[in-house]
Amino acid sequence: MSTRVLICDDSNLARKQVLRSLPENLSTDVQLAKDGQEALDILRNQHIDILFLDLTMPIIDGLGVLQALKDEEINLPVFVISADVQPEMQNRVLALGAKAFLRKPMQLDTLNEHLKSHGFL
Amino acid sequence: MLDNLFADLPNRLNTGILILDKNFNILMWNRFLEVHANKSDKQVIGKSIFTIFPELPRKWFERKLSSVIQLKNQTFCGWEQRHHLFELSHSRPITTDSDFMAQNCTFLPIEVEGEVERICILIEDVTDVCHYQTQLNKALNELALSNRIDGLTQAFNRKHWEECLASEFSRATRYKQELALVMLDLDQFKLLNDTYGHQGGDKVLIETTEVINELLRMGDLFGRYGGEEFAVILPNTELTGAYDVAERIRKTIENNAIEYQGKNINVTVSIGIAVMNEYDTRYEDIISRADIALYKAKNSGRNQVCVAKERSVS
Amino acid sequence: MNAFDLTEDQHDCLQELINVAMGQASDQLARYLDTFVYLKVPSIEQVRSELLFDSLNHDLKATSIVSQGFFGYEGIRGEALLMYQPLDSSRLADLLGYEADELSFDEQMIDLSSILTTTFLNVFASQIDNQMSYSAPRLLSTNLNTINQHIQQQSFNWDYALKVRISYQVTDYSFNCDMVLLIPEEAISNIKAVIDRILADF
CATH class of the missing domain: 3.30.450.20 (PAS domain)
Structure with a gap:
């Protein structure tokens, strides 16, 4: 069975960038969401194995998604991919339960390292 | 290479x-x-x-x-x-x-x-x-200054003086502050010109300006309104204050002999003062009231100060 | 639609490049100033030169503007305007290492502007494999009328300009400022070519 992946970013280009960077075993069953609300709708109704989440988005932003997941006890590994790379933002995100904080533009090596340490590779 | x-x-x-x-x-x-x-x-x-x-x-x-x-x-x-x-x-x-x-x-x-x-x-x-x-900045500043002053007396010229009055008038209206106006005219200046020539007249204008300047506070705005007519804007000044200033100007000029070609020229001024009140809707209103008071001073024998009525009679 | 309008994909791509550049620039800035910089999503719009002044005037409650030109390879160039709302000059002086007896407010603003502009544009340029050079920043004026004159004069040789507006809000230090990048028509088509190349890769 393939791993179910959700990529949430308001930028089409950014979604494609993530999709393209995924290793083969993660890129077969991928869904896309263009804001936090869309992502939460999917996460509430389906089982997803891993979420790639942008922070700065309209409607519900990345921090809002993390908070909702925590409140609703939806447990899944979340990798935040963010343009805002200030240490304070990293701390906030990790405190809200994200498993990894990846900087934009995303480095393949870093992504693979994190995937490996969480058993996806 | x-x-x-x-x-x-x-x-x-x-x-x-x-x-x-x-x-x-x-x-x-x-x-x-x-x-x-x-x-x-x-x-x-x-x-x-x-x-x-x-x-x-x-x-x-x-x-x-x-x-x-x-x-x-x-x-x-x-x-x-x-x-x-x-x-x-x-x-x-x-x-x-x-x-x-x-x-x-x-x-x-x-x-x-x-x-x-x-x-x-x-x-x-x-x-x-x-x-x-x-150098350019200096020239621009000088140009801006020369646009504001009267070349002969170095007092503000009429155009700049009126701009000052307009802004003082709206400031006083906005902040409900006092504003007084003193208009003065040299007595029998035409006769003086006829007696001593225009150069004598010019000397009188220049010295009168200097004398008045020394009696004013920082913030008072002094300009040459016309030929031998001058005007002073006194911000934050009520009637008694304005009257004191006017009286002091009148007396000082009366007692100041101007030396010209070995002779002493004695001049006097007639003065009209007006204090801004609620009937003044435009700055021109206060000028015309002070002007009327000035002509009253002239008609009552010159060398005196007259206070304007609260409303100009139309 | 005119020849210089961005397609949805081009707009999206430019927006993402700017977001990333802004994120990294803010991080550098936050480290340098030892504070946290709030990020808002930057706005990108195309303005006709004759409306540029109106559009800036509408945005602005600015009291002073600093301008700095930038130019890179492939004809990418423009002018960055840093527009400041009234700010607390003593905090800023402290931030930039001024001694109490040399409080030159204009110079501080110019210093800060240069930091904001160059940090942002350097990261932006590196993403598109470019490199920027900068002219010395100049204080246009501390008076809006003169700024208007300046912009009106500038506009004569442009029909369209791309206006990218980025707001910086810095906690701890009380200053807010907007950065507006004005990119002339010719440079827009050069940027579009670069964007299309990136899009073709995906």
């Missing part, structure tokens, strides 16, 4: 090049700086920049360089904000009044494997630009 040329290029530039390490020691400089700082390579290379140029504002300079190192960005320092950073001689010591070279400085990071290891400072001589810009 080309390599040699390039190696020699820094020494031919009319721009200073200075290279520092991260501890502010001078690693290299070019001939331009050697000449304008009047120090030899030997005295300088390897030394701290603060030893060689003790005039540098150390704290600011260190912070500036730290931004270049940390942010890997170029940064600037221009003559308009800081005339010069380094005390260097310049190429126009005779034809400008500048002691030191006016400078535009650029700070460039020099990266070695992704880290800023050195800083290059480029120093351009902009003494010329600075000199001409300063």
Whole structure:
């Protein structure tokens, strides 16, 4: 069975960038969401194995998604991919339960390292 | 061949090049700086920049360089904000009044494997630009001033004086402050001109202006309203204050003999004063009330002060 | 639609490049100033030169403007305007290492502008494999009328300009400022070519 992946970013280009960077075993069953609300709708109704989440988005932003997941006890590994790379933002995100904080533009090596340490590779 | 040329290029530039390490020691400089700082390579290379140029504002300079190192960005320092950073001689010591070279400085990071290891400072001589810009600004200021003053008496001219009144009027209205106006006219000036000639008349106008100026406070606005008519705006002044000023002007002029070609000319003034009130809707209203009071002073025998009515009779 | 309008994909791509550049620039800035910089999503719009002044005037409660030109390879160039609302000059002076007796407010603003512009544009340029050079920043004026004059004069040789507006809000230090990048028509088509190249890769 393939791993179910959700990529949430308001930028089409950014979604494609993530999709393209995924290793083969993660890129077969991928869904896309263009804001936090869309992502939460999917996460509430389906089982997803891993979420790639942008922070700065309209409607519900990345921090809002993390908070909702925590409140609703939806447990899944979340990798935040963010343009805002200030240490304070990293701390906030990790405190809200994200498993990894990846900087934009995303480095393949870093992504693979994190995937490996969480058993996806 | 080309390599040699390039190696020699820094020494031919009319721009200073200075290279520092991260501890502010001078690693290299070019001939331009050697000449304008009047120090030899030997005295300088390897030394701290603060030893060689003790005039540098150390704290600011260190912070500036730290931004270049940390942010890997170029940064600037221009003559308009800081005339010069380094005390260097310049190429126009005779034809400008500048002691030191006016400078535009650029700070460039020099990266070695992704880290800023050195800083290059480029120093351009902009003494010329600075000199001409300063002269231009001075000329513009003089022009602006001459647009505001009356050439003969050096008091404000009528146009500028009215602009002042308009803005004082709206300020007083907005903040509910007092505002008084004093209009004065030299008595029998035509006769004076006929007796002493126009040059005598001019001398009277000039000296009268000087006398009045000495009696005014900072913030009072004094202008030549017409031929021999003057006007003073007194912000934040009520009637008794304005009356005192007017009386003092009248008495001082009466007692001040003006010497012209060995003779003493005695002049007097008639004065009308008005204090702003709720019926004045435009600044012109207060002028016309003061003007009417002035003519009342003239008609009642001159050399006296008259207070305007609250409303001008239409 | 005119020849210089961005397609949805081009707009999206430019927006993402700017977001990333802004994120990294803010991080550098936050480290340098030892504070946290709030990020708002930057706005990108195309303005006709004759409306540029109105559009800036509408945004602005600015009391002073600093301008800095930038130019890179492939004809990418423009002018960055840093527009400041009234700010607390003593905090800023402290931040930039000024001694109490050399409070030159104009110079501080110019210093800060240069830092904001170059940090942002350096990261932006590196994403598109470019490299920027900068002219010395200049204080246009501390008076809006003169700024208007300046912009009106500038506009004569442009029909369209791309206006990218980025707001910086810095906690701890009380300053807010907007950065507006004005990119002339010719440079827009050069940027579009670069964007299309990136899009073609995906």
